[in-house]
Amino acid sequence: MLANYLKIAWKVLLRNRFFTFVSLFGISLTIGILLVLATLFDQISGTHYPENPDGYSLMVSKINLNDGKGSNYVGNLSYNYIQKYVKQMQSPQNVALFASGAGLTAFVGDKKLELRRSITCENFWEVMKFDFVEGKAYCKTEVEQNAKVVVITRATRDAYFGEGVLATGKYLETYNNRFQVIGVVENVAESQRYLNADLYLPYSETLTGDRNYIGGFLAVLEGGNRSAIGKMKEEYLDVVSRLDAELKKDPIDGSYINMSSHAVSKLEDISYLFSDNSKKPAVGIVIGILGGAMFLFMLLPAVNLVNLNSSRIMERASEIGVRKAFGANSQQLTVQFIIENILITLIGGLIGLGVALIALGLIESTGIIRHAQLGLRFNVFVFAILICLFFGILSGALPALRMSKLQIVNALKGIRS
Amino acid sequence: MIRQAIKLIWNQRRKHLGLSFEIFFSFLVLFAVFSFGFNNLDKYLQPLGFEYEDIWTFQFNRATQNDSLALAIDEIVSQQINNYPEVEAMSFCNYNVPFSGSVNTTLVGHGNTAYDTQIHWVDDNYFSTMQLDLIAGRFFGAEDRAMAKIPIVITEDLANLLFPAGDALGKTLEKIEDVDEPQQIVGITRNYRYKGGVMGVPHAVFFQKQPQQILPNILLKVKAGTGAAFEAQLMRKLQQIVPESNVEVKYMTDMRDEYLLLSVVPVLIFSIIGGFLIFNVALGLFGVLYQNINQRKQEIGVRRAIGSAKSEVTKQFVLEIMVLASMSLILGLFFAIQFPLLEVFELKPEIYLLAIGFAIISIYLLVIICALIPSRQAAQLHPALALREE
Numbered sequence: 001m002l003a004n005y006l007k008i009a010w011k012v013l014l015r016n017r018f019f020t021f022v023s024l025f026g027i028s029l030t031i032g033i034l035l036v037l038a039t040l041f042d043q044i045s046g047t048h049y050p051e052n053p054d055g056y057s058l059m060v061s062k063i064n065l066n067d068g069k070g071s072n073y074v075g076n077l078s079y080n081y082i083q084k085y086v087k088q089m090q091s092p093q094n095v096a097l098f099a100s101g102a103g104l105t106a107f108v109g110d111k112k113l114e115l116r117r118s119i120t121c122e123n124f125w126e127v128m129k130f131d132f133v134e135g136k137a138y139c140k141t142e143v144e145q146n147a148k149v150v151v152i153t154r155a156t157r158d159a160y161f162g163e164g165v166l167a168t169g170k171y172l173e174t175y176n177n178r179f180q181v182i183g184v185v186e187n188v189a190e191s192q193r194y195l196n197a198d199l200y201l202p203y204s205e206t207l208t209g210d211r212n213y214i215g216g217f218l219a220v221l222e223g224g225n226r227s228a229i230g231k232m233k234e235e236y237l238d239v240v241s242r243l244d245a246e247l248k249k250d251p252i253d254g255s256y257i258n259m260s261s262h263a264v265s266k267l268e269d270i271s272y273l274f275s276d277n278s279k280k281p282a283v284g285i286v287i288g289i290l291g292g293a294m295f296l297f298m299l300l301p302a303v304n305l306v307n308l309n310s311s312r313i314m315e316r317a318s319e320i321g322v323r324k325a326f327g328a329n330s331q332q333l334t335v336q337f338i339i340e341n342i343l344i345t346l347i348g349g350l351i352g353l354g355v356a357l358i359a360l361g362l363i364e365s366t367g368i369i370r371h372a373q374l375g376l377r378f379n380v381f382v383f384a385i386l387i388c389l390f391f392g393i394l395s396g397a398l399p400a401l402r403m404s405k406l407q408i409v410n411a412l413k414g415i416r417s
Numbered sequence: 418m419i420r421q422a423i424k425l426i427w428n429q430r431r432k433h434l435g436l437s438f439e440i441f442f443s444f445l446v447l448f449a450v451f452s453f454g455f456n457n458l459d460k461y462l463q464p465l466g467f468e469y470e471d472i473w474t475f476q477f478n479r480a481t482q483n484d485s486l487a488l489a490i491d492e493i494v495s496q497q498i499n500n501y502p503e504v505e506a507m508s509f510c511n512y513n514v515p516f517s518g519s520v521n522t523t524l525v526g527h528g529n530t531a532y533d534t535q536i537h538w539v540d541d542n543y544f545s546t547m548q549l550d551l552i553a554g555r556f557f558g559a560e561d562r563a564m565a566k567i568p569i570v571i572t573e574d575l576a577n578l579l580f581p582a583g584d585a586l587g588k589t590l591e592k593i594e595d596v597d598e599p600q601q602i603v604g605i606t607r608n609y610r611y612k613g614g615v616m617g618v619p620h621a622v623f624f625q626k627q628p629q630q631i632l633p634n635i636l637l638k639v640k641a642g643t644g645a646a647f648e649a650q651l652m653r654k655l656q657q658i659v660p661e662s663n664v665e666v667k668y669m670t671d672m673r674d675e676y677l678l679l680s681v682v683p684v685l686i687f688s689i690i691g692g693f694l695i696f697n698v699a700l701g702l703f704g705v706l707y708q709n710i711n712q713r714k715q716e717i718g719v720r721r722a723i724g725s726a727k728s729e730v731t732k733q734f735v736l737e738i739m740v741l742a743s744m745s746l747i748l749g750l751f752f753a754i755q756f757p758l759l760e761v762f763e764l765k766p767e768i769y770l771l772a773i774g775f776a777i778i779s780i781y782l783l784v785i786i787c788a789l790i791p792s793r794q795a796a797q798l799h800p801a802l803a804l805r806e807e
Contacts, residue, residue, distance in 0.1 A: 018707075022700045029693055103665040105652070112645040114665070300442050300694050304701035307435040311708040368682075 002339070009340035013347075016315075020344075022308060026301040027348025027391065032355030034294060034387055038380050039360060041290070043191040043372060045267045046379070050128040050188055050195060056223040057127065058232050058263040060086060061194065063213050064278045065247075065256040073256060074277065078215025079203070085239050091231040092221040096123040099203070099216045100194045106174045108160055115156060115174075118197035127222045128195070133157075135168035135183030142182075143202040150179035151200040153187045155371065172199070187371035194218055196371075212252060213243075213259070221263055229265075236263040298387075302395040309341070309399035313406070320403055321411030333404035334397075341396025342389060349388035353381075422736040426744070436705060437745040443698045444749035444780050450691035451772035452756070456764050457684050466572075466607045467515065468548040472669035473637040473648075474514050480661035487631050493658055498637065503647050506638040508542040509626060514634055515547075515611040516672035525590065525622060526579055534575060534620040535611065538632060543623065544570075544606075546638045554586045554604035557625045566601040568625050575620035576605045590622075600624070612676065699783055707791040710734055717795050718803030727796040734792035735785055742784045746777060 013020050047053050063081070065073040077086070082097045089095070098120040106113040125137035130151075138149050150172060152160075157167045167181045179201070188196045221232050244259045251257045260278040262268070268281035274289065275282045320333065353376070360374040426433060477494070479487040491509065498507050512519040513535060524531040537543075544556040557568035566589065576585040590600045600622075609621045626632055639647070648666050655664050717730055753773050757766035 019704055022704045025700060026697045029697070033690065033693065102663075104663070105665050107645065107649050112648065297690070297694075300439070300446065301697050303435060303439050303442065304698055307439060307705050308701050310435060311705045 005336050005339045006343060008336075009343045012316075012340065013344065019308065019312065023305060023344055024348045024351060026304055027345055028351035028355055030298060030301045030391070031349045031352030031384060031387060032359065034297070035352060035356035035376065035380060035384055036359050036363070038383050039356070039374055039376060040191075042377060042380055043189065043369070043374065044193065045270055046377070047266070048189065048192065049186070049373075050130045050192075052127065052129040052222070055127060055129075056226055056229055058221045058223065058229060058236075058265060059194070059269060060219045060221065060236065060261060060263050061269060062272075062277055063259065063261045065214065065252060066258040066260075066278065067251075067255040068257050072278075073214065073253075075214035075216075077217045077219055077261075078212055079217055081213045081215065082217055082219045085243065086219045086221070086236075089221070089232070089235050089239065091223070091228055091235045093224040093228070094123055094127050094222040096127040096220045096222070097121050097203075097217045098124050098194075098220070100197065100218065104174050104199070106160065106172065113156075113159055115198040116196065118195070118200050119203040120200050121203060124200075124220075127220050131186040133184040133186060134166060135181065137183055138202050146204045147202065148177070148179050149182045149202065151183040151185055152181055153185055153198055153371075155187045156198045157181075157184050189372040190370040191372055233263050236261075294387075298391060298394070302391060305341075305395035306398050309396070310402055313399065313403050316403065317406065317411045320406050321408055324406075324408045324411065330404040334400045337400035337403055338393060338396045341400070342392035345388045345392035345395075346385075349384055353384060418733070418736065419740070422733065422740045426737055426740050433741055436702070437741060437748075439698055439701070440742050440745035440780060440784070441749050443695060443783070444746055444776055445752065446691050446694055447776035447779050448749070448753045448772050450687055451775045452764060452769055453687055454684055455768045455771055455775075457680065459765070459768060463610065464607065465515075466550060466609045467611075469515060469669040469673050471639050471641050471643070472547070473639060473666050474517070474669060474672075475635055475664050475666045476512070476633050477635050477655070477664065478659070478662045479631070480659050484629065484631060488629070490659060491631070494635075494655065497654055497658070498635075498651070501647070501651070503640050503643045504637055505640060506542055506546040508540055508546040508636045509632040510539040510543055510634050510636055511537060511632055512634055513537060513611065514636060514669075516669060516676045518612075518676075522619075525575065525620065530578065532575060532578060532620050534622055535609075537611075537621055537623045538626055538630065539623050540626040540632070543636070546636050548638075549609065550607040552605045552607060554602070556604050557623075561603070561625060562628065564601070566599045567627075568603045569600045570604040570606055570623040571602055572608050572621045573605055574608055575622070576602070578620075695779075695783070699787060702784065702787040703790070706734075706738065706788050710791045710795045714795065714798065714803045717798060718800050721796075721798075721800035722804065727793075730796040731789070731792045734795070735788045738784045738788040739781065742780055746780060749776075 051057065060077060062074055063077055076099070077097075079097070082095070086097075087095050098118055100118050102117055104115045104117045106115055122138060122140045122143050130137070133154050135151070137151055138147065142149055152167065152172065158164070160172060161167045161170060167184055170181050172179050172181055179199075185200075190196050221236075223229050223232050240259060240261050247257050247259050258278075262281060264272075264281050267283055267286070271281045271283050271286045274285050323333065357376065360376070363369070364372060364374045479490050481487050481490070495507065495509075498504055511521060513521045521536050522533050523536055525534040526532055541556070541558050543549075544551075549556075552573055554570075556570060561568040569590065571579075571585070577583070579585065579590075580588060585602050585605060588602050590602065606623075610619065611621070612619070652664050652666070655662055720730055720733075721727075750773065753769070753776070755761070756764070757769040760766075
């Protein structure tokens with residue numbers, strides 16, 4: 001039965017090349033664009049190098065202080081806050097701290113090299129799974145001794161020491177400092193909002209002189225297994241509510257009496273772009289907005305396909321008439337036409353996949369997102385098949401219903417009802 | 418003839434529902450893309466109000482909590498930097514320099530006439546460093562130090578909004594934010610579009626740096642062609658003065674390019690997606706019309722047999738689709754016109770109207786092209802052949 005439907009669908013596809021082209025063009029580009037967008041979204045929301053895929057980690061990136069009268073003070077975490085409160089938690093199996101973002105300038109001859117540096121603790125190298133091209137990471141003693149060592153990325157090495165030159169043991173000079181390179185890691189994509197850097201330095205006490213809760217650090221909480229995620233969230237909320245209660249008696253800066261902060265996954269962190277970051281993360285809103293935008297985007301090509309298919313009913317009139325005369329009911333015909341449409345959509349989806357791969361390759365080669373590896377991942381592929389089915393049903397249902405409702409006599413005569 | 422076309426379309430309204438929805442939706446997409454594009458173009462074409470060529474900027478960390486020590490450091494730094502022949506002008510200012518993304522806004526005015534305004538704390542050299550354009554009054558200088566009131570310079574749009582009579586000079590502004598002393602307007606400059614690119618015209622107030630105030634940012638206007646060699650020299654000098662200062666010099670031309678890219682990329686993505694949707698619709702429309710017109714061969718045959726010219730037949734089909742498009746456009750206009758009426762998104766009404774105009778023209782062009790080809794083809798058919806198919 002199904003094989004027959006597919007065979008008929010194939011013949012119909014070949015019958016009128018122009019219409020097939022129009023249908024496939026719309027479907028494949030729609031799906032191609034959606035795949036590109038999905039991949040880009042996955043780049044910022046999914047687990048990617050150098051994160052550990054088996055780490056089940058959460059991140060605490062922000063603390064929100066509030067004076068109850070509308071004045072907010074939002075920032076990253078201070079070193080003391082992480083040491084005193086986050087590291088004391090029971091549920092995480094490991095806690096790492098790091099600061100992202102600040103720039104550093106080095107000079108190679110007369111050329112200026114702008115580098116992004118991240119300051120980290122030694123645990124950072126356990127929680128993250130960096131690929132070392134050469135050398136190794138710094139350890140606890142080096143951090144404690146305030147050693148002037150640095151782990152650089154491959155791109156930094158190539159720019160500073162020369163393409164492929166071994167750098168371990170050599171010195172990298174910024175205009176006011178001199179660091180010994182002890183390791184070289186693979187480049188980190190710019191889409192890693194917090195983790196991307198050109199060089200990683202051990203933190204030193206001179207950089208951490210803040211007394212407040214708010215400072216320049218972020219904390220990564222490694223759970224180790226799926227069930228730990230919920231526990232870590234709960235425990236961290238407990239810690240924050242305890243501190244919040246203390247603030248009521250002894251406000252920070254004499255005025256900040258409320259505090260909020262959350263241990264969040266990457267997707268939850270992104271949801272804060274759309275919602276108040278003193279509240280719990282609202283992933284539903286992000287999914288809703290993205291889903292809505294996707295639906296709107298697919299609507300026009302789908303309506304286009306509906307119109308096209310509807311106007312071609314008469315091409316199939318004699319076939320429908322004969323099948324109905326021999327006892328096929330409306331439901332069977334509807335199913336057949338929907339399957340046909342899904343087949344077209346899947347073919348379109350396959351072309352779309354190719355379009356997406358080419359587009360992603362182009363985006364990668366322009367270097368807009370530095371060091372990004374924009375491959376299609378399995379979850380994006382599953383997503384592709386799902387949108388194909390959705391698109392196929394969306395655009396096939398109405399024409400199929402119309403076709404199946406044709407009167408036998410009219411259908412055989414070729415007259416529109 | 419038009420009445421006939423309307424009647425024909427109206428009689429088949431259920432069949433044409435899908436097509437009209439498609440045209441309606443395409444109109445909305447085009448309206449959105451044009452509004453967005455024109456709005457950005459309009460902003461881009463307005464003057465910046467300052468020069469960004471050969472301006473360097475960096476944050477300067479004095480590495481001390483002691484204010485008098487920091488002021489002494491500033492004194493030395495200012496002297497040393499001004500000694501370099503490469504430096505034409507230098508100024509201390511707050512974080513919110515052009516293209517930095519840093520903002521410091523507050524409401525200026527009162528009640529309904531309060532405007533979101535950038536507060537720039539700057540020293541006396543800021544105006545010459547950034548080459549701001551003075552319209553009236555003067556920039557503040559050393560002579561203002563003795564005044565009890567803080568001298569301020571405001572931008573022209575803000576001056577006109579706050580003092581419609583045009584007598585802003587010499588007026589005192591009500592207390593702004595944390596500043597307790599009254600502020601007196603001593604000068605008016607051209608609008609200062611410190612984010613450049615496609616950002617709108619923000620209002621700005623420039624406050625004179627107070628003698629005890631430490632400002633975190635330094636701006637340099639260097640001679641044209643000054644490069645990394647001088648930058649390294651400058652950094653070494655600064656490091657001699659304050660060893661812990663971690664200076665990172667940024668060129669304002671680079672900052673501007675980055676900012677422009679940030680604002681151009683959304684327009685580009687939006688246009689590509691919009692363009693793809695419309696091209697898709699065009700192909701679909703062509704297909705549907707081709708199909709519909711081919712199904713009406715008998716009608717064409719009859720009309721040709723009783724003497725209609727080919728052009729008459731073509732005209733009929735084009736007219737029909739234009740009537741259909743007009744119906745969808747009326748519905749689309751109803752929605753689109755709400756944007757200028759309700760002043761959604763704070764765009765100028767002219768931009769919405771221009772976008773509506775362009776969207777309407779594009780839709781008509783689209784449907785006419787899509788209808789012209791198949792109807793011409795059908796009109797070429799010999800009446801005998803057309804009728805034989807019956």
